[in-house]
Amino acid sequence: MTDAAELLTRTQELLAAHPPATTERTDFLKARFDAGLAWVHYPVGLGGLGAPRDLQAVVDAGLAAAGAPDNDPRRIGIGLGMAAPTILRYGTEEQKQRLLRPLWVGEEVWCQLFSEPGAGSDLAALGTRAVRDGDTWVVNGQKVWTSSAHLARWAILVTRTDPDQPKHRGMTYFVCDMTDPGVEVRPLRQITGEAEFNEVFLSDVRIPDTMRLGEVGEGWKVAQTTLMNERVSIGGARIPREGGMIGPVATTWRERPELRTHALHQRLLDLYVEAEVARLTGERLRQQLVAGQPGPEGSGMKLAFARLNQEISGLEVELRGEEGLLYDDWTMRRPELVDFTGRDAGYRYLRSKGNSIEGGTSEVLLNIVAERVLGLPAEPRTDKDVAWKDLAR
Amino acid sequence: MNPLSEPRTPDLLYSETEDDLRAAVRALLADLGDPSRVAVRAEEGDLYDTDLWKALAADMGVAGLLVPEELGGQGASHREVAVVLEELGRAVAPAPYLTSAVVATEVLLGCDTGRAEVAHLLRELASGRRTAALVGRFAAGPDDVHLWPALDGSLAGVADAATADVLLVPTAGGLYAVERDGAGVSVVPQIPLDLTRPLAEVTLDGATGTLLAGADTTRAAVRRGLLAGAGLLASEQLGLAEWCLEETVRYTKERHQFNRPVGSFQALKHRMAQLWLEVVSSRAAARNAADTLAAGSPESPLAVALAQAYCGRVAVHAAEECVQLHGGIGMTWEHPAHLYLKRAKADSIAVGSSGAHREAVGRLVGLPVPG
Numbered sequence: 001m002t003d004a005a006e007l008l009t010r011t012q013e014l015l016a017a018h019p020p021a022t023t024e025r026t027d028f029l030k031a032r033f034d035a036g037l038a039w040v041h042y043p044v045g046l047g048g049l050g051a052p053r054d055l056q057a058v059v060d061a062g063l064a065a066a067g068a069p070d071n072d073p074r075r076i077g078i079g080l081g082m083a084a085p086t087i088l089r090y091g092t093e094e095q096k097q098r099l100l101r102p103l104w105v106g107e108e109v110w111c112q113l114f115s116e117p118g119a120g121s122d123l124a125a126l127g128t129r130a131v132r133d134g135d136t137w138v139v140n141g142q143k144v145w146t147s148s149a150h151l152a153r154w155a156i157l158v159t160r161t162d163p164d165q166p167k168h169r170g171m172t173y174f175v176c177d178m179t180d181p182g183v184e185v186r187p188l189r190q191i192t193g194e195a196e197f198n199e200v201f202l203s204d205v206r207i208p209d210t211m212r213l214g215e216v217g218e219g220w221k222v223a224q225t226t227l228m229n230e231r232v233s234i235g236g237a238r239i240p241r242e243g244g245m246i247g248p249v250a251t252t253w254r255e256r257p258e259l260r261t262h263a264l265h266q267r268l269l270d271l272y273v274e275a276e277v278a279r280l281t282g283e284r285l286r287q288q289l290v291a292g293q294p295g296p297e298g299s300g301m302k303l304a305f306a307r308l309n310q311e312i313s314g315l316e317v318e319l320r321g322e323e324g325l326l327y328d329d330w331t332m333r334r335p336e337l338v339d340f341t342g343r344d345a346g347y348r349y350l351r352s353k354g355n356s357i358e359g360g361t362s363e364v365l366l367n368i369v370a371e372r373v374l375g376l377p378a379e380p381r382t383d384k385d386v387a388w389k390d391l392a393r
Numbered sequence: 394m395n396p397l398s399e400p401r402t403p404d405l406l407y408s409e410t411e412d413d414l415r416a417a418v419r420a421l422l423a424d425l426g427d428p429s430r431v432a433v434r435a436e437e438g439d440l441y442d443t444d445l446w447k448a449l450a451a452d453m454g455v456a457g458l459l460v461p462e463e464l465g466g467q468g469a470s471h472r473e474v475a476v477v478l479e480e481l482g483r484a485v486a487p488a489p490y491l492t493s494a495v496v497a498t499e500v501l502l503g504c505d506t507g508r509a510e511v512a513h514l515l516r517e518l519a520s521g522r523r524t525a526a527l528v529g530r531f532a533a534g535p536d537d538v539h540l541w542p543a544l545d546g547s548l549a550g551v552a553d554a555a556t557a558d559v560l561l562v563p564t565a566g567g568l569y570a571v572e573r574d575g576a577g578v579s580v581v582p583q584i585p586l587d588l589t590r591p592l593a594e595v596t597l598d599g600a601t602g603t604l605l606a607g608a609d610t611t612r613a614a615v616r617r618g619l620l621a622g623a624g625l626l627a628s629e630q631l632g633l634a635e636w637c638l639e640e641t642v643r644y645t646k647e648r649h650q651f652n653r654p655v656g657s658f659q660a661l662k663h664r665m666a667q668l669w670l671e672v673v674s675s676r677a678a679a680r681n682a683a684d685t686l687a688a689g690s691p692e693s694p695l696a697v698a699l700a701q702a703y704c705g706r707v708a709v710h711a712a713e714e715c716v717q718l719h720g721g722i723g724m725t726w727e728h729p730a731h732l733y734l735k736r737a738k739a740d741s742i743a744v745g746s747s748g749a750h751r752e753a754v755g756r757l758v759g760l761p762v763p764g
Contacts, residue, residue: 253760260763268760269751273702276754280677280699284405291406300670363659369669370662374642377657 002040002051004058010035010049011062020068029071029105032063038071038104042088046100071106074337078148079103079110083156085229087175090214090222095175099154111152113143113176113200114223118393121364123158124167124220125383125391128202130159130174137161137174137212139182139205145358149185149198150334152178156226157207158219163389170388171219175211182206192350193330196338238286239279245309245348246275248341249316259319268319271312278304296373303365306355309340313348320345401690405680411476418455418480421448428485428729435487435588441556446488449477450521456494457519459621464506465516471621475628475683482632482708485732487589491629492553493524496622496744497561500527503614504568504606511605514559514570525570526557527618528595534745535619535697536753538612540565544602549594552743555582560595562602568611569602576600587739589732620697623744624682627700631679633737634672634704634711637730641665641718648720661718668714671707678703695757701750705741712737 018031032038033047037059042048063070073080080103087099102108119126128141139159149155155176162170176183182205187195214222242250253260253268281304285297317324328344340348356362370376383391407415425445434442450456458474460466467473474495481490498518504511517523529539531552541548541564554560560571560578573580577600585592606614642665645656655661682700685693712734716723723730741747755761 250758250760257763260761262763265755265760265763266751269702269755272758272760273699273751273754276699277674277678277703280403280405280681281674283402284677284680287404287406293406297673300673303667303670304674363663366663366666367659369666370656374662374665374669376642376646376662376665377654379657379659380653 002049002055004055007037007040007049007051007055007058008062010037011059015063015066015068020066025069026105026107028069030101032068033101033104037063039084042100046088046096047104071104076103076106076109078112079108082112082226082229083110083154083175086156086173086213086222086226089225090173092210094210095213099175102153108153109148109151111146111148111155111178111200112226113146113149113155113157113202114226115145116142117144121361123223124171125388125393126158126160126171127388127393128157128159129163130161130172130207132161132209133206135209137172137207137209139174139176139202139207141202143200143202144188144197146185146198146200147196148336149178149200150187151336154178155200156213158223160388161216161219164387165217166385167383167388167391168220170217171223172216173213173219173222174207175213176202176205176207177211180205180207187332187334189332191353192347193327194333194335196335239282241276241279244275244279244305245312245316245340245352246272248345248348249312249319252316252319259321264315264319267315271308271315274304275308275312278308296369299365299369299373302355302359303362303369306352306362309348309352309355313345313352316345317349401688401692403681403684403688403696405677405684407476407680408472411473414455414473415476415480417453418449418477419483421453422480422484422486428732431485431487431589431729431732432726441487441489441591445486446521446524449488449490450494454521456490456498456521459495459498459502460515460519461506464512464519466519470687471625471683472680472687475625475679478625478628479632479635479679482629482736483636485589485633485636485729485736489524489526489553489556491622491626492526493518493557494521495625496527496618497525497557497559498618499621500561500563500568500614500618501525501605503617504610508605510570510603514605517559523558524553524556525559525561526551526553527615528554528560528562528571529615529619531590531592531744532742532746533619534623534701534749534753535616535694536749537745538563538615538619540611540615541597544569544571544597544600547594547596549583549592551593551595552590554580554593554595555591561605562597563611563615565608567604567608568606568614570605571597571600571602575602585739587735589736590739619744620693621686623701623750624686624693624697626740626744627675627679627682627697627704630704630708630737630740631672631675633733633740634668634675634708637708637711637715637733637737638665638668638672640730641668641715644719655718664714664718668711671710675704675707695754698750698753698757701745702747702754705737705747705750708737709734709741 014035018028036049038047040049040051040056041053043050116126130137130139155178157174157176159172161172182203184201186199188197188199189195288295327346455477457466458469462468501511501515506512528551530550560573562569562571577598579596581594583592646654648655678700682696685696715730722728
């Protein structure tokens, strides 16, 4: 069993052999991957050492102290958080060897081709067709809300391969080469004026069968692995007091006495209390995870933060009074990261509208809490045993 | 103090000892019967169940949790007291625990415990043989300390005064212990909204008392009592809310209308899921207050104000949802939901309203009132 002491030794060996000050960033990251210090809980040969996951913190702290570069995890979050665990679980040995190293290093960016115009909350209704042609599959359809598609080398893709089966069956999961000539990426301009996301049109895209993840018809099961990891990656970090959206509005209140009104004061205090309690709830969840007693609180945190972000930023626009009539910039841009604090209150107000839609709408999350946490009975369903091709759309 | 700094990370979990304590208190309350008999006792004018208090205070020793061992207590902390209050809230148990074992006890701990009169009274309260009530308006919070001009006058809305053995009267000249049955003391019960916590009007006319603390320490001692009372009331509110949610979930899984369990309708389940989120958040806020009080941290006023500004409203919301989602049965005298609603609503006013605590948060973190 690999312990903390051994990991520290290996970290020091890596730093000695590849001093960060004189090593090119990508070279250092590759060396780190090859030393098994990328994600220590992954297997040997795939960037890990088969060590307990919580020991990663030992390595990260040692490397950060030495000023070593990281792999900019926020920029490649879809690859790290969603594609990699799915490849690890369902990929062939060749797929793992080919894909995981450039994914972790950040040389190859990943995107996720799941949602479609006709399949949002009801993802299992998706209709992008993949038809087998010998050793390859021919894919046609449209995906939407794809962040990083314009930067991505690869995509994780769920398709419909058997329309005669009920919708949860008859799906197949692939790794899609985004450089295929049949892939067209168009920016999807949103409410804020910018385009974080894309629409992706797939026209006769050819995917070799060797790039399939999991069995034919098992795509839904494979997608569950991806989506479970998405939920795990949301939340978890420790937030300082006033660390969220409440920070800018509290600062404005303190610095701009001329903007204060009694009505806004009452709302501000209400939201301050709620924001602080939400922060403590997140902290309690973190402490439960550290103590090895994960609670179901995680499913609720996204709900809480979505509503708070919306209400707080809405208040901030009003607090700014006449300035709230203005917006910083409607220029169509392609930001790589969502930056809630880098722009003005109007931007925060508009962008946070997505918080209750992306990654599961608040309405769907309430169903999940009600059914999985509280054990309330599900609504009767009319779609479970109907062939996909016969569903209303 | 920089309002944004957090000098220590609070421990928001429950320890094994606290889990054990909870299990013991819950078992005791279950043995003593279901909440609906509380309404019957209240109407019979025999609210405070002496069996319950004896079992809790004398047999289990929870009345003395805050009192150091050398003064006859358990030498535990606000964290354990919070767990007891969660359970009392879950059971809407009628017991003078908050008023005697928390507020009055903390007031005495804020006095010079080297004084024989103070130490003696603390020992009695810790043993549960006697109870005490602070003679202040139950609605007044830690920022609203009022002193009597002298041992003379009248005050209504005093919680648990009618059942207390000793009245703690904070005056401009010092803190006095006055025997409730003593000469010149009259305690007249009022009709409370919350049947499980009696209120009374206390009149002192020629009464005498034992001086426990001088004028200089009285105000701070009372504030200390009310701060602990407010912070730990949040745990009672958490327990109330938790019962309301659990009972509503249980009932709506069983109750059928339109050939389905009513709990399968999204219109209802979304409301329960939202309530769950509020209960989970209340737990974090209440644990934070209890842990911060236990640590004697300078953060306690903020932690208490946050917990009270939040948990009181959640308890009311939970009790209101409990009544509504039970439908007709929730409106009856027979079903215990009304006891929870009344206690939750009264608790939301007690020891400082949500609004008063919210304004305290504003002062403490530097978000001033306009003008």
